[in-house]
Amino acid sequence: MKTPLSNKTILLIVTGGIAAYKSLDLVRKLKDAGASVSCVLTQGGAQFVTPLALATLSGEPVSTDLFSPEQEQRLGHIRLSRQADLIVVAPATANTLAKMAHGLADNLASAVLLASNKPILIAPAMNSQMWASPATQANIATLQTRGIHQVGPASGMLACGEIGEGRMAEPDEILQAITALLAPAAGPLAGRKALVTSGPTYEPIDPVRFIGNRSSGKQGHAIAAALAALGAEVTLVTGPTALPAPAGVPQTIAIQTAREMLDACLCHGPYDIAVCAAAVADWRPATESECKIKKEGEAAPTFSLTENPDILATLSQAVPNRPRLVIGFAAETDNVLDHAKAKFARKGCDWILANKVGAGQGFGQDSNEVTLIRRNADGSLAATPWPAASKQALAQKLAKAVAEALE
Ligand SMILES: Cc1cc2nc3c(=O)[nH]c(=O)nc-3n(C[C@H](O)[C@H](O)[C@H](O)COP(=O)(O)O)c2cc1C
Numbered sequence: 001m002k003t004p005l006s007n008k009t010i011l012l013i014v015t016g017g018i019a020a021y022k023s024l025d026l027v028r029k030l031k032d033a034g035a036s037v038s039c040v041l042t043q044g045g046a047q048f049v050t051p052l053a054l055a056t057l058s059g060e061p062v063s064t065d066l067f068s069p070e071q072e073q074r075l076g077h078i079r080l081s082r083q084a085d086l087i088v089v090a091p092a093t094a095n096t097l098a099k100m101a102h103g104l105a106d107n108l109a110s111a112v113l114l115a116s117n118k119p120i121l122i123a124p125a126m127n128s129q130m131w132a133s134p135a136t137q138a139n140i141a142t143l144q145t146r147g148i149h150q151v152g153p154a155s156g157m158l159a160c161g162e163i164g165e166g167r168m169a170e171p172d173e174i175l176q177a178i179t180a181l182l183a184p185a186a187g188p189l190a191g192r193k194a195l196v197t198s199g200p201t202y203e204p205i206d207p208v209r210f211i212g213n214r215s216s217g218k219q220g221h222a223i224a225a226a227l228a229a230l231g232a233e234v235t236l237v238t239g240p241t242a243l244p245a246p247a248g249v250p251q252t253i254a255i256q257t258a259r260e261m262l263d264a265c266l267c268h269g270p271y272d273i274a275v276c277a278a279a280v281a282d283w284r285p286a287t288e289s290e291c292k293i294k295k296e297g298e299a300a301p302t303f304s305l306t307e308n309p310d311i312l313a314t315l316s317q318a319v320p321n322r323p324r325l326v327i328g329f330a331a332e333t334d335n336v337l338d339h340a341k342a343k344f345a346r347k348g349c350d351w352i353l354a355n356k357v358g359a360g361q362g363f364g365q366d367s368n369e370v371t372l373i374r375r376n377a378d379g380s381l382a383a384t385p386w387p388a389a390s391k392q393a394l395a396q397k398l399a400k401a402v403a404e405a406l407e
Contacts, residue, residue, distance in 0.1 A: 093126060
């Protein structure tokens with residue numbers, strides 16, 4: 001059976017992070033998806049996984065040494081960098097990222113990366129302080145300006161016991177990013193245009209303060225990547241998040257406010273699909289102070305609020321360019337289904353995904369649990385609970401359902 005990654009060759013570089021154990025699963029998933037995989041293992045990487053494990057799973061010899069006469073004769077570093085359709089560095093250590101950013105070539109992995117003329121995808125994995133350090137962030141910024149693709153890192157519990165950003169993206173997410181890069185037009189959504197909104201909006205009070213919310217953008221970004229992986233041409237409109245642009249998404253528009261988000265949604269298109277996953281502020285301060293509001297006297301300032309534009313309703317009612325499928329999210333803290341059904345009736349969209357948010361659920365988490373609400377053929381409402389899953393898995397399920405609905 002032909003799969004999106006049939007006839008594709010991936011060079012997987014495994015560097016010295018504890019997340020290297022997940023790379024074994026990635027190799028298996030890539031093979032299952034029909035790809036050929038060869039691996040380069042750094043000395044650091046070999047402290048965590050063995051060449052034998054990678055060779056067994058990939059079915060190919062593993063290269064480890066720049067100066068090995070035998071390895072250099074068989075598949076020299078130049079040839080390794082040429083034979084692949086895509087080079088994937090997973091996990092990508094702070095050390096290897098620094099070498100990439102500065103053009104070092106003192107081991108096989110860095111020499112292959114420097115000699116490469118192929119697209120490169122990195123999956124950074126490290127302690128959150130290493131990730132947040134100015135040095136690593138400067139290196140990442142350099143790599144992004146050179147067009148290096150990135151997936152993750154995620155936030156959560158790290159191997160060192162700390163909680164923070166730096167966990168390698170899950171193998172499924174890396175596979176999805178690889179598919180989006182290598183087979184963007186091969187999927188069932190090829191030729192379809194999709195709009196996805198993601199993240200929070202920030203509504204300014206004065207030049208330094210704003211009304212915002214806890215949305216991380218993880219679900220919206222995952223949906224953008226999942227639609228792209230099925231071949232859709234995706235435009236992502238996103239509020240402020242700490243996430244990199246998702247792999248395979250050609251256009252990402254960064255906005256701050258709900259009004260900017262609406263403008264960005266309306267100025268491109270038309271779209272076949274619109275997924276409104278952003279947590280758009282319902283209200284904004286009626287006036288924005290030009291200067292920072294000062295603390296004067298005892299009285300706290302009071303604000304009047306004014307309603308923001310309703311992006312989901314606007315897209316649902318857009319004439320003549322209404323997307324064929326408009327999907328919204330109803331993030332609720334209580335009476336989730338009742339509120340979601342009321343929102344569904346009010347907005348005029350085609351589907352709503354209801355999810356519970358607050359106290360460790362929904363916003364900022366890596367997993368989500370939703371109920372899909374849509375109409376049956378006879379006009380009655382159908383509410384289908386989807387079991388809790390990672391936001392990537394949920395995004396893939398949604399993208400598949402979208403593809404089936406547009407068949
Ligand atoms: C137990 C252990 C876990 C480590 N985990 C990471 C990690 O997750 N990310 C990272 O950037 N470095 C990590 N390091 C440090 C790297 O292994 C070290 O910087 C090494 O030089 C990386 O070499 P490489 O990039 O050539 O593989 C770890 C080191 C140890 C001892």
